Amino acid sequence: MENKIVIYGAYGHTGKFLVAQLYQQGFKPVLSGRDADKLNALSKDYPDLITKVADINQPETLDKAFADAEIIVNCAGPFLDTAEPIIQSTLRLGKHYLDVSAEQKAVLDIFEQFSEQAKIANVIIIPAAAFYGGLADLLSTTLTKDWDQVDEISSYIGLDSWHPTKGTRLTGERNHYQRFMFENNSLQPVLEVKSKVWDFPEPIATQEVVTVPLSEIITISRHINVNTINTYLSQNSLTDIRNDKTPEPKAADEKNRSNQVFCMEVVATKGNKSRSITAQGIDIYAVTAPLIVEALKRILTGKIQKQGVTTLGEAFDATDFLNALDTDDIVISEIKETEIN
Template sequence: MENSIAIYGAYGHTGKFIIAELYRQGYQLILSGRDEEKLLNLKTEYPDSIIKAANINDSKSLDEAFSGAKIIVNCAGPFLDTAKPIIESALRLNIHYIDLSAEQKAVLDVFEQFSEQAKSKEILVIPAVAFYGGLADLLSTAITQDWNEIDEINVYIGLNSWHPTKGTRLTGDRNHYTRLTLKDNRLQELQPGSPIKWDFKNPIGIQEAVALPLSEIITISRHLKVKSINTFLSQNSLDDLRNAETPEPKPTDEKNRSSQLFSVEVVAAKDHKKRTISAQGQDIYAVTAPLVVETINRILSGKTVKTGVTTIGEVFNASDFLQSLDKDDIIISDMQESDLN
């Protein structure tokens, strides 16, 4: 049980990508979730795994499921509902916690409710270790690591399509809270604005994009001294998401990734200088797996700078983290610096 990782919501779409990579790297898997039948189906593929059904409304079942694990990975959204009970179990058991939350309110709640407890227990609680939240945090931190203060960070997310999972749709239905952006050094309600045009480069190209802040606003603002942060999402992908007829993603390669392509560009400004970095790859759900597994590897090897509630941009060397990722999973550009126009 030395390298045991508990995955809650293991049979979910993103959970399956994560357990496949953890299994490939030799970790002992504790597969958990509410549906025992789905867990037993997974065990046929991962016969050495341990199956432990648990319900978020039953603290005893959670503690029994996670006992013996080094880290809990919560893949079961909506995180507005699942983060609190699972973090409470992690605190009782003194083990680290990771989740994949794109929900701003869920991430804010984790910081506000558990920072002192996690620090006193000397465990790590890292929300939003995923495409939304974590990736932009890493990119932003990497290009501003020698800047004490930052005027503005803009995140541009382009998808050639978005076939949402059932979990994404459930989260959207649950997440009715006001979207927040960072302006004048404080979180503020997002104000309506006009779409912009942004060149996401090949293969996505020029797309109309709209302001749509997600959990990266929270993760970045928790540790970088920045006056404003904005996130823009390509309108075409938002149209797919809002269309109830858009089907779920379908596997197209040996890694079970869909054909979806993504581009994330982060632009940071300070004084009269601008820095840019980008990330491109395939399938926003699949790319969460290497982010999670690299986080696990670094926690277990002691490559952390603090305990308590934190973000992957803060707790690790962001540049080194990005450089360690396989180019088949994600391609990270070199940072470019120029004068502001």
Template sequence: MKNRIAIYGAYGHTGKFIVAELYRQGYKNLLLSGRDLEKLLVLNNVFPDLEVKAADIHEPASLDNAFSGAAIIINCAGPYLDTAAPIVKSALRTGSHYIDLAAEQKAVLDIFEEFSEQAEDKNILVIPAAAFYGGLADLLAAVITDDWDYTDEIDVYIGLDSWHPTKGTRLTGDRNHYKRLTFKDNRLQELEQTLSKEWDFKIPIGRKEVVSLPLSEIITISRHLNVNTINTYLSRNSLDDLRNDSTPEPKPVDEKNRSSQRFCVEVVARKDDIERKIAAQGQDIYAVTAPLVVEAVNRILSRKSKRKGVATLAEAFTAGDFLKSLQEDDIIISL
């Protein structure tokens, strides 16, 4: 039981990718959980040897009952503005490590501010935003600034050839009405104005107009890197897709159930007159979250984490080694 892993929101779009990847890598002691028992039972038809327990974020006892004995809880159920705090509290009560996929800045910031001391006292690791948004850019930024004592500026460029959002993404967007934060002059502050420019992501994304849109990587990177300014830019075409109510949900096109959507994340770091770049390319922003989360699980269970308490992916693990462990079919890293 010591390696039991609970996946909350297991029947969600990204949750199913994570369950499948854990199962593929040999994890069979999995607990499928979430609010909707019927959806859990449908997923259980695909994985009949896995246990199912329904739990509700408004019922702490049901969460504790579901997560009892779990080494790690993976929270795949957004909006994280609603689900993160109740499940982190349950993790603290059950002594379980916690991972989530939050793109919402406030949800991530709240976890750091509310639970850091408690998690350290309980000797558990809490990792928010261990996903395409938040976690990936954090790892990339840590790699190219590893030998710098400070960094003047980090720019994150996210290019998608298209964005077919899930229902969960749309729900999160409707729920997240907080002002976006950027990082400037060594502090978090509200984004004053939306800037736009062109950025060449090369093949397969190409040259795109990008607009400033800070997401959870602003929080993750600024928590542990000594940097003056952090900017995030998202390709405008993907933002237009997201804002268009008629844009369809992602459709599977391969054996991993990934959609055809391609992505590129480029991180540019500057110190004095030195500039460094690193890029990550792959297929399907939802699917690529699974190998990131499962590698975090692997490292927690093999005691390769560098610390306890609330931490980002790059704080908890050695970023370069973490990225090298990922399969090229999932993500391609290039300096």
């Protein structure tokens, strides 16, 4: 497990969670990124790990940093800037790639630009393998695995608060592109923001939620035969992230997680049947680490259902994947099925 994985952007907020969890499980990832000073500072906590400076504007440095590994995990946003050069390097070298993007355009561009090249190179590329994009995709795949056609999938994301990282704020400034919804079995530009009230479990409770299409619109639509996909986010969290004075997340436990609570509920309908499943936990940034680590372990042990550009839900057995997650990281509910009157 030594040096098989490179974490690019290892010193970032999400990258640190990933490095810590990999290291705790016996992996020795290579720490990489653009900033030598930040890499050196991080390496003081992991003196036995290799560090490699690499710049997305210098392809030869990427190739050198990635040459001896099997999988590259990109944690360095904005992914509109970093994904393409890093994927180009992984394709040249025949390496696998995952990232943690929530950016619709970045994820869509990866599918459109690299699907054929990834198949030819026989590599796996999984964008948005994170809380946004990946988790809803896994939950949706589990809900609908025995349905050949689905009428609608809606993800309701409730946060008791959202203290954004510097990376989240930088991505927001960079990501000024048209957002898409999925309706009538195709991507459609978002023309209006819809709102409703949704009942989440405590402590989030009843919240106004609004349509905020994120990367799960892309991931789910790539492999599930569904007519409509919606993503709703609690309005209180949007208010937080749009406030320049909202502080960054602050470590509150032994895993350095903040005390922010999340709940994601996914509802799928087909005809008069409705199914729902929830995922609950602490810290939307920290929970990305166990999702990535589980994916990495499955790639390294050959538990893959599809090569090329794919998603967490399509690449792996989604139900088994969710069941394998530690309940201290995330709690997955049983599926509830009801009839619609």
